[in-house]
Amino acid sequence: MTILVTKETKVLVQGITGGAGAFHARQMLDAGTSIVAGVTPGKGGQRFDDRIPVFDTVAEAREATSADASVIFVPAPFAADSVMEAAAAGIALIVCITEGIPTLDMVRAREFLAGTGSRLVGPNCPGLIAPPVSQKLGITPHRVTRPGRIGVISRSGTLTYEAIGQLTALGLGQSTCIGIGGDPVGGMDFVDCLDLFERDPETDGVIMIGEIGGSAEEQAAAFIKEHVRKPVAAFIAGVTAPPGKRMGHAGAIIAGGKGTAAEKIAALKEAGVAVSPTPAAIGETMAGLL
Amino acid sequence: MKIHEYQAKELFRKHDIPVPAGEAVFDVEQAAAVARRLIAATGNETVVVKAQIHAGGRGKGGGVKVVKGEAAAREAATKILGMQLVTHQTGPEGKKVGRLLIEQGMGIARELYLGLVIDREKRRICLMASTEGGMEIEEVAANTPEKILKAWFEPAAGLRSFQARDLAFGLGLTGKQMNRGVKVMQSLARLFAEEDASLVEINPLVVTAEGEIVALDGKINLDDNAAFRHQIRKELRDESEEHPVEAEAAALGFSYVGMDGDIGCCVNGAGLAMATMDIIKHEGGEPANFLDVGGGADAETVKQAFKIILSDARVKAIFVNIFGGILRCDVLAEGVVGAAKEMGIEVPLVVRLEGTNVEIGRKILADSGLKIHTAQDMGEGARLAVGLARGEGGAK
Numbered sequence: 001m002t003i004l005v006t007k008e009t010k011v012l013v014q015g016i017t018g019g020a021g022a023f024h025a026r027q028m029l030d031a032g033t034s035i036v037a038g039v040t041p042g043k044g045g046q047r048f049d050d051r052i053p054v055f056d057t058v059a060e061a062r063e064a065t066s067a068d069a070s071v072i073f074v075p076a077p078f079a080a081d082s083v084m085e086a087a088a089a090g091i092a093l094i095v096c097i098t099e100g101i102p103t104l105d106m107v108r109a110r111e112f113l114a115g116t117g118s119r120l121v122g123p124n125c126p127g128l129i130a131p132p133v134s135q136k137l138g139i140t141p142h143r144v145t146r147p148g149r150i151g152v153i154s155r156s157g158t159l160t161y162e163a164i165g166q167l168t169a170l171g172l173g174q175s176t177c178i179g180i181g182g183d184p185v186g187g188m189d190f191v192d193c194l195d196l197f198e199r200d201p202e203t204d205g206v207i208m209i210g211e212i213g214g215s216a217e218e219q220a221a222a223f224i225k226e227h228v229r230k231p232v233a234a235f236i237a238g239v240t241a242p243p244g245k246r247m248g249h250a251g252a253i254i255a256g257g258k259g260t261a262a263e264k265i266a267a268l269k270e271a272g273v274a275v276s277p278t279p280a281a282i283g284e285t286m287a288g289l290l
Numbered sequence: 291m292k293i294h295e296y297q298a299k300e301l302f303r304k305h306d307i308p309v310p311a312g313e314a315v316f317d318v319e320q321a322a323a324v325a326r327r328l329i330a331a332t333g334n335e336t337v338v339v340k341a342q343i344h345a346g347g348r349g350k351g352g353g354v355k356v357v358k359g360e361a362a363a364r365e366a367a368t369k370i371l372g373m374q375l376v377t378h379q380t381g382p383e384g385k386k387v388g389r390l391l392i393e394q395g396m397g398i399a400r401e402l403y404l405g406l407v408i409d410r411e412k413r414r415i416c417l418m419a420s421t422e423g424g425m426e427i428e429e430v431a432a433n434t435p436e437k438i439l440k441a442w443f444e445p446a447a448g449l450r451s452f453q454a455r456d457l458a459f460g461l462g463l464t465g466k467q468m469n470r471g472v473k474v475m476q477s478l479a480r481l482f483a484e485e486d487a488s489l490v491e492i493n494p495l496v497v498t499a500e501g502e503i504v505a506l507d508g509k510i511n512l513d514d515n516a517a518f519r520h521q522i523r524k525e526l527r528d529e530s531e532e533h534p535v536e537a538e539a540a541a542l543g544f545s546y547v548g549m550d551g552d553i554g555c556c557v558n559g560a561g562l563a564m565a566t567m568d569i570i571k572h573e574g575g576e577p578a579n580f581l582d583v584g585g586g587a588d589a590e591t592v593k594q595a596f597k598i599i600l601s602d603a604r605v606k607a608i609f610v611n612i613f614g615g616i617l618r619c620d621v622l623a624e625g626v627v628g629a630a631k632e633m634g635i636e637v638p639l640v641v642r643l644e645g646t647n648v649e650i651g652r653k654i655l656a657d658s659g660l661k662i663h664t665a666q667d668m669g670e671g672a673r674l675a676v677g678l679a680r681g682e683g684g685a686k
Contacts, residue, residue: 077518102486102516103408104445110413111444141614141645156561158613162668165613165644182560184410211561214410237564240549240571241580244379248545248560248582250515251410256428261568278572279565280669 002130002176003151003196003203004093004119005069009135012037012067012091014058014074014082016048021073024097024139025052028071031142032134037061039070058082058089069093071127071137079123080105087118094187095137096123103250106185113187120187124249125179126157132175132202140164140177148173150286151197153190154209155182155216155249159237159279163207166283172290175203182211182249190220198228205231207286208273212238213252213259221267231289234268235276236261291512292344293526296391298490298508305481307474307492308504312393314342321367324392325360335359336395339366341387344531346509347377353387356395363392388530396506397499402461403427404475406482406490414442415482417449417475419457423494449479463497470503486516535601542594544583551576552606552679554599554637556592558583558613566611569668575676578605588617589625596629600637607638609675611668614645623651627658638663638678642671 011028015021016038025048029035037055038048044056055061058070070091074082079098086094101123113120121128127138131147141161146168154160160179167174178193180186190208197203206228210217217236224232239261241247243254254260265275276285296314303309311332313324325337337360341353348354353375355366367390376384401423409416419439422430430437439460441453451472458471474495482490489511496506517523529537539546545560549567553575557563560582567577579602583595592610599608612622626641642665643651655662663678665671 076515100515102519103488103513104415104483104486104516107408107413107415107444108446111446143646144644154561156559156565158557158559159561159565161613161644162562162565184408185413209561211564216410219411235565237561237568240567240577241564242547242549245547245580246545247547247564247580252560252564256431278569278669279562280569280667280672 002133003193003200004121004128004176004178005130005133005135005137007133007135009069009093010034010036010065010067011069011071011135011137012039012058012061012065014039014070014072014086016040016052016054016073017043017046018073018075022048024073027139027142028136031129031136033136036065036067058085058091062089062091067091069137070095072096072098074098076100080109083109083120084112087113087116091118093119093121093137095121095127096187097125097127097138099124101183103183103185106183110185121178122181122186124183124186125181126160128176128178130176131173138179140179144168145177146173148175149202149204150174151193151200151203151206152177152209153193153206154179155211155251156209156237159209162279163209163235163282167286170283170287172283172287175200182251184214184251189216191223194220194223194228198230203230205233205286205290207282208232208234209282210234210236210264211249211252212241212247212254212261213249215259217264218267221271221273224273225271232273233276233282233286233289234273235279235282236264236268237279291514291523291527292531293510293512294342294344294389294528295340295508296342296389297526298510299505301481301485301510302505302508305477305484307477307481308502309508310393310396310504310506312391315390315392316388318364318367318371321371321390321392322360322364325363328392328394329360332394334395337363338393338395339363339370340391340393341370341373341375342389342391343375343380343385343387344528345377345379345385347379348375351375351377353377367392385531396496396504398496399499400497401494402497404478404492404495406478406487408488409442412442414444415479417441417443417457417479419461419475421461423496427493443479445483448483449476451476467497467501467503474503485510486513486520487511488513535598539581539598544581544595544598546598547580548602549577549579551578552604553675554578554602554605554608555581556583556595556599556608556610557581562611562613566609566668566672569672570609570676573672573676575672575679578602588621589628592622592625593629593632596633596635600635605637607640607675607679608635609671610639610641611671612643612645614643617645618647619643619645619651620647620654623654626662627654627660630658630660630662640665640671640675640678642668
């Protein structure tokens, strides 16, 4: 089994007619994803690549196709609104790929989501991919994945691909890989995902990839200590990052001496997590626990 | 982005937060003229001359002088303007002072602290208030955390009156001062949301001898992601405060942070870029930079990235670590070869590529006739780069 998506999940793509949306919608189709609709305001009635119906609003798309998940490729100034539109239409799983959304827009969107049953993955993330059911809701290069029983949770995009590539090279397939994003305020965090993987009978172990900034890894460590019995391997990026500098991701900054890689690694080790000494040994570290 | 104190105070004024009378100046004559006007208008001889740089600790570094009279103000301005101001936040080289804020002096009865940040755990804005104004707030948080009062709010609802009252009472404000304190806190909360700030700090917020509440200092950081909806950001930008290479990289859509080592890094993705620096260090080397060229790297991207990396003369080797995934490695390899030939790159180049057509990509690199070393994985790439930077000939 996989988490968050199944073979039956019906996916819509918000921003399907834009450059990134169109490119990645085609990649998602190539990966086997069940895309049932696209949404671009003002382009309702068109068909994307002569096959996928495009709607003006998420509500119309959901009404017509029963889509229950959405992937958002809408530009940053409008992306938080798109998240709220999807939630208002009753979309259960919202995956926001967009990078560069104002932080307070996400604070407002989170407040809006609190009153709904919707789950948010991202933003500023590669989305999620579930190889056993050939569903890709995002931009992860699906050709490096392989169906299997390892879960992956990560704040970074290309570092996730790195970990997936290492697992696949070792013959270890993945159940679901989730990029939770590099922004200070986002949707699901490590704890939410760890909880789902712990309860998934077809996931045997979990890799979590964190980085400097915030305290999500420390919270994950506390949760693992109490609630997770499956083996967890981790890598934390940014041991060499200088304090006070934003390292690419808006959320990757050591502020006021807090959020260092050393603190996070110590907390994870204390919780019994195997922390990979280098980014090249993430797969091996996981394999060593199985 | 960071802005100057005087710019923060302009935003305070716009949002009805009381600040001392004052003006920003760029030369000594202007400084003396502003001091003269302030003394004439207030009848108060005390004037404060404050260096405007994007760093804290200016007072301790000698960048803030409280003086009496125009002549003393002129003398202080002459001393501070153009000085290389060193504080605990500037690094040992310091920052050159090009702007001053000339302000009216104040009789101070109490010094308080107000700060606003985004609480990542609670996913809300957090207002912090403390009676320990004038101190480093990190020190207060570490030593006497009970002296920091907090209230959380979300931007649409704003800071409620009762929340502000709770904090005002906690600061020991009563009567009219309590009402003034509440107003300052609510105005500051509105400023944070309306200006898309990421940090706002008033340290100290003073109660004057007359019982007024005034922002004696001001610090505001703004969320870069929200720049598109704030025209004023262009005016607030001070390019002389920016690291020239970081600014150049940002204009190209890259993220660059200079480090002290000798191995230049060219990576796609922030997490992988940090991890690349980490693995270089793990292998015994020192990275010269963090460089994230973004998700979709192409030939032109590589060329621009090489220019930026090589602007640091200490670089002895370059490690290109690209996990393309969807990107075609043959295209990227041609880009690397083209850039290396065109620019006549003399330092050894280690390239690790992953993605579609990776074998063809490696062959293009091997057949290029250039001293390009290819690596199968990032561990091997890091080891090669570290060895080559030390002058050891790595295996091709």
